[in-house]
Each structure stands twice: as structure tokens, then as C-alpha cells.
Amino acid sequence: MELNNWLNRDMPEVAQKLEKINMDHFFKEKTIGFAGKEIVYKVLFHLRSALFPGVYENYPIDETRANILIGNRIRNAAVDLSNLIEKAFKNECAMKYKTLVERRDRANEITIHLINKLPEIRETLNTDIEAAYNGDPAALNTEEILLSYPSIEAISIYRIAHVLYEMHVPLIPRMMSEYAHQLTGIDIHPGAEIGESFFIDHGTGVVIGETCIIGKNVKIYQGVTLGAKSFPLDENGNPIKGIKRHPEIEEGVVIYAGATILGGDTVVGHDSTIGGNVWLTHSVPPFSQVYNSQPSPTITQSVPK
């Protein structure tokens, strides 16, 4: 079949069907309409470039121009972010912010709140960088961590997204955290509360749920899940939203690779160590050492004749 003819004659019907499915779907869900992921990523680029000038640029920058760069990055982030927040409020918070002016004011307020928090976020990220340096013998200096550790990527985005989550901004914090997940394999829900000096080594496969609480000086390795045990359903069989479902990890805890800690009532007491692949669904007191009483694997030999 000739492709161009088909594209001109028959394809528009396919496009129309797709449009209809999208319109029905979006209308039913009262969503904010057609929103682009790319703008959220652009905002994150500008914010992270302001936090760590030079790191995310295409070309090295001159130290003497750092101030100008930071200012420009913040300016760009602010305008886009405020627009995004206003859009996110449009339908989802229709009860709360009735007029465009109300929405715009609130969006500006939140944007300014976040930007004012950037220096504090940056100071906390210094403690996270320091924790990585102290926690990994392979790290030769803190610049290496800044330039090559997925931990810092994931945590810097989490700390930004968490501020927006706390201000009840819909959608955008989750889009940010999923971008971090995509970059690093580390999936931190923006609702989690995470203290300073946090380090995730390697990180691929880490999952930290929405209602986790993590104290300071916690170190976790790749493949660790801090998740939900199971979740109650409402009378219609739908999961009930907004319940504490994830564990609390007190300060100074180390959790080795592949450990799974589940449940909203589970508290891992401070200064505990959780061994690799441990499956834990109840609380343990402070200073606990939790290891699998792992039977040695069976070793046989098959020397070829």
C-alpha cells in the first residue's frame, strides 16, 4: 500500500479516535489537562544548577560568573514552576482556590517559599555528601560524590520535591521524584521524611514509600525496600489513600543490600544494623543487629573428566 495516500486518506480517522479516547479520559478524571513532563524536568535542571553551579552545565563555568548563573537559573525555574503549580491547582483543588487570582497568588507563594528554602536544602545536601564520603571507601573526595554518585542526584531531587509535597502541590512532586527514579533507579516518594546525612550506596532498586520516616545518619544499600505490608480497602474495594503504611527508621541505622522492611507500625530502633536480604515486618529495639541465620549454600563439585 502507498503510505502517503493512506496517511492523507485514512489516518485522520485514527487520529480522531485517539483524540476522543484522550478527551473522554481526561474529562472523566477532571485532570489539569495536557501537561508536559519536559517542563518539570527543565525546572529541576534550573533548580539543581542553582544548587550546584557548573555541575549540570554543558560547559565549565567561570567561578566569577557563578552568581549570575545562579540568579538566572532561579529566575527561569521560578517562572515555569509557578505556572506549573497554578495549572496543577486548576482542577485538582477547584474547591480550595476558586479564582485564577487565588491560584496564581498561591502558586507564587509556594514558588517563593521553595526558593527561599534552597540555601537550607543546599546545606542539608552538604551533610548528605559528607555522609557518602564517610560511608564509602571508594570515594576519594566530596567532589567525586557530587559529580558521580546517584545518591546525590536522587536526594537533591527528593529534598526539592518534598518541600512542594508539604505545600500540598498536586502531581508535580511525584513527577520530580519519578524523574530521579528514572535517572538513578532510586524511588523515593516525595512524602517520605528523611533526616540529614543520608546516604544510599549504588542505589538501584531502592524503594522508599510515601509515609516513611527516616532519622539522620542513616545509610542504605542497593535494592532496599521500605514499603507497605498490605493496605486496607474501602467498602468499594478501593485502597484507602493517606494512611501510614511505611516503616520508621531511627537515626544511625545501616540497612544492607536487598533488605525489605515493611509496615506502618514497624520501627527500626536507632543504631541498628539490618543485614542483606533480611525480611522484616515488625519493630526492633535500638542497637539491634538483625541478620538472616542463613544456611550455608550447598557446594558440590562437577569436575569434568
Next chain:
Amino acid sequence: MELNNWLNRDMPEVAQKLEKINMDHFFKEKTIGFAGKEIVYKVLFHLRSALFPGVYENYPIDETRANILIGNRIRNAAVDLSNLIEKAFKNECAMKYKTLVERRDRANEITIHLINKLPEIRETLNTDIEAAYNGDPAALNTEEILLSYPSIEAISIYRIAHVLYEMHVPLIPRMMSEYAHQLTGIDIHPGAEIGESFFIDHGTGVVIGETCIIGKNVKIYQGVTLGAKSFPLDENGNPIKGIKRHPEIEEGVVIYAGATILGGDTVVGHDSTIGGNVWLTHSVPPFSQVYNSQPSPTITQSVPK
């Protein structure tokens, strides 16, 4: 040493060596020649933008222009995809499609077939989005899922790639699924057959093999492997290609994080639950609950004096 001199004087010899290795290699393998990954990714961008207008754009789009956008995206995807398929057929299917005209006709046919299927794919993706909403208490609405769940990224690409796989298009479906893997950490072979209302939570580390069959309403968590036990070798010691090697998961099954289910004869009966980290290499009947009789980890305390 002066770099520019070296680049002008000695480097061309290195380039020539590299060219020779590539020519030898490509020639030996009778491959389609020099193909770019980026075009495959561009085709996917256009197709996914047609499925979910606005989501992948750099800027929010106007609802009234959705129809034009969808049409343009399909048009762009169609031309590039048809060229790619023709190229992929060129050598790999030399027996089957001898002339350029035959290859071009078949490439156009397949391209049109895929585009005609887009509305159906989009409807199925709605069931996947719904399944994510019902399966995750953290999801507040279906737009959040569309904009921030890796599950939808991976499954939308899988559902496109699977159509091309079914049409025996070489290479391109695998390039598409590997792109999804790169974005999400979810590795679904395009050959797998997956029913509607499929949800993968978090997803990092999930592997779904080529000959898997998955019923509808299945939910799986991060780190789940649906893989091969081992595979037979031919008389030359090479793995025999094209045998059923991966399990069948019937409808309504839930598989928790880190479970490994292996083997072409393994069937997980409908409405079963497979617990976290379970290692399963044989069939289980419907309504099974499969859990590790996990010995409690040993807990000791090391309170410092």
C-alpha cells in the same frame, strides 16, 4: 606530545583500524548496516505523543489543537518507522523479501497495521492506568499515573513493540523494549504476551522473558523475574533459539517484590499470590498462596557501654 599534530599525523591510522574491525564484523553478521538507535527513540516519542497528547511535549498544548498534534505525530512516526522496517528487512529477511519493492510494500503494510492498532492499544493502556490506580494507595488520580508511573512508560512501549514483534519485524521491537528498560529499569521482552489491566509497581529490576504469557489483572512489584530455568544447547553447544522457556501467569495473580519464577512449564494458577523473594520453578494451582516459610532473622543487641 602536541595533540593536534598527533591527531593529524597518527590518528587516521587508528580510525582506519576501527573502520576495518567494524566492516569485518558487520559484513560477517550480514547485518542491516549502520543503524541509529536515536531514530527508533524518535519514532517512539512520536507514537507515544499520539497516544498521550501533551504528556511528552516540551510545552503544554492547547486541547483544541490535540487533533492536529496527533495527526502530525503519527505522520512523522509512520515515515521513519517504515524506513526502519525496510532497512531491518534488507538483509535479515533476504530470503523472504527479495526486491526493494517487496520490502517497501511490506514495511508500509506493517506501519499501517501498527497505526490502525493505536486506538486499541490506547484503550488497553487505559485499563493498565486503572489497574495502577486500584493497585497503589499512593496514587491519587489517574493523571498522576500517566505523568509519573514508570509502569505506564514500560507497558506503553511494550504494547507498541509487541505488535511489531508479532509482525516478525527484526531488531526494532527489541530496540524499543530496551529503551523502555533504560527509562524504567523494567525489562519486558516484546515477545511476551500480556493481558489488559497490568500493573508493575516501582518496577526497577523487573524482567519478563520472551515467551512469558501473562493473563489480565496481574500485578507485580519491583525486582520480579519471570525467566528461563536453563536452556538446551544444540550439537554445536549453542543455545537453541525459539523454545518456550518462560512461565505462564494466569489472571488475577499478584507477585511481590523480588520473587523469581522460572521455566517454560511453570504455570501460576489464576488468583494466586506469590510472596516476596519466593523462588518458584514448578506450577501451582489456582488460588495458591505461596510464601517463604522465612525463619525470623536473628536479632541481637550491641548496646555500647
Next chain:
Amino acid sequence: MELNNWLNRDMPEVAQKLEKINMDHFFKEKTIGFAGKEIVYKVLFHLRSALFPGVYENYPIDETRANILIGNRIRNAAVDLSNLIEKAFKNECAMKYKTLVERRDRANEITIHLINKLPEIRETLNTDIEAAYNGDPAALNTEEILLSYPSIEAISIYRIAHVLYEMHVPLIPRMMSEYAHQLTGIDIHPGAEIGESFFIDHGTGVVIGETCIIGKNVKIYQGVTLGAKSFPLDENGNPIKGIKRHPEIEEGVVIYAGATILGGDTVVGHDSTIGGNVWLTHSVPPFSQVYNSQPSPTITQSVPK
């Protein structure tokens, strides 16, 4: 609040605070200053495009122009890489290379050394591609592996980064390996020593530590960790850097998904097989078969009435 006013009036103070934090931090660490990740990624793009002409381009290239493309790619890579290395030496190796001329000479030398090694790297990558073909029944030809296997992405970047690591280039090899980690979920430290014919199937979650030694013909699956048991601290409680902490895997070993092998004294003898999820912290002799004596999971049924 009006956003523009705030940006003009109050924002500069935030920017100043951020600048100060960054200056203090960078100064304290004597780092190379403001370095961009993107240039490192660009160098990798050019080098990989020279190794595999066509694969990473936006459009398919003509075979007859492969030589020109390779030459151009190398030229671009060389100039940027030499500048990056010189910068990396600037502070970190202040003792060693005191003058700009010394640093520039050494940077050029190393750049030329790497480029001269490209044909050898490319030949070794052919053995890795061949290993993937022989190790995966789903692979239909070696071009499919080149175009769609994360293994080749990760290993090609590793083999480049390892050459720079051996030449004691600071920072840049780790930035390269972390880029591979981001693309593939496979985290190979550039310090590891890995023989030819190496294959990683699926790969998400694989971690290979800095002081690993891996023989030829080794195959590993997703989620395998070759890591450190624990590490000694110096008198100040800081981890001692530069000690052998990771295992040695002799030739012909296969390690299945999720296995964890730890410790600098651990040697897995040649032609051994390590089963899925095995936790191994001591040496095993050649031809060993190491499997978990896995208790069958408990299966119950819950048929609804």
C-alpha cells in the same frame, strides 16, 4: 505576592547565599572547580560513536563515510577529553604536576594513549558481543546485541573508563561509569579488572566493586552484587581507602540473578556456578556448584466460596 518583584528585589540574596555555600564547599575540598557532567557524556558519545559508527547517530550513515565519521568523532573526543583531564589534574594532583605545561603534556599523553587503545578495546568488545550471543537464547544475531543489549552499553563505557583509571586520572572515569549506571542500572567501578568475553544479562541492579578481578568468559545476571564485606576504619573512624575489598571471579564462572558475593579474600574458582540469591562470603574451589538448599515455599490455597 507578585513574583517578578520578588525575583528582582529579594531573590539575589538567596543566590548570594547559594554562591557562598558552594564557594566554601569547593574551596575546602580543593576541587577542580566548576565542572560539567555534560562534557564527560559528550566525550563518551564521541568515543562510542568511533567504536561503533552509526549506532549512536541521529540518522543512519553511509558505509563509505564511516572513516570520516570515525576520524571526526575521535578528534572531538580528544580535544574535550584532554581539557577535562588537565582540569582534573589541576588541584587533585597539585603535588605531581606543578605547572600548566606539565599538566597539559600529561593530559595529551593520556588522551593519545586511550585513543591508541581504541582498536584493542573494540576487539575485546567483539568478544563481549559474542559472549552475549552465546549466552542468551533470545539473541538472534550480534547486531541485535549491539543495538539493544544494556550489557554492551555498560561494558563499552567500562572498558574506556578503566584505561583512564589505570592512568590515574581523577574523577573522570567515575563520572563515565556512573553515566553507564544511569543508562543501564549496571554499576561497574572503573577500577575493576574484567577479562574478555564478559556478559551481563538484563543487568539492572548489578554492582561490581572497585577491586574486583573477573576472569574471561564470565556470565552474570541481573541483581548480582560483587561487593565489600565491611571495611576497616582508620584511627579517626574514617574508612581506609584503597584496600582490596571485593572478590575475585575466575574464568568460566556463571552467577545467577540476585546472588551476592562479598569480600576481598573471596575467590570463586574457575568454571563454578553460583545459583540465584546465593549469599557467599568465602572462597569456593574450581568447578563448584553453589546453590541455596532452598526450602520449598509453603503453598496454601484460598478458594473463595
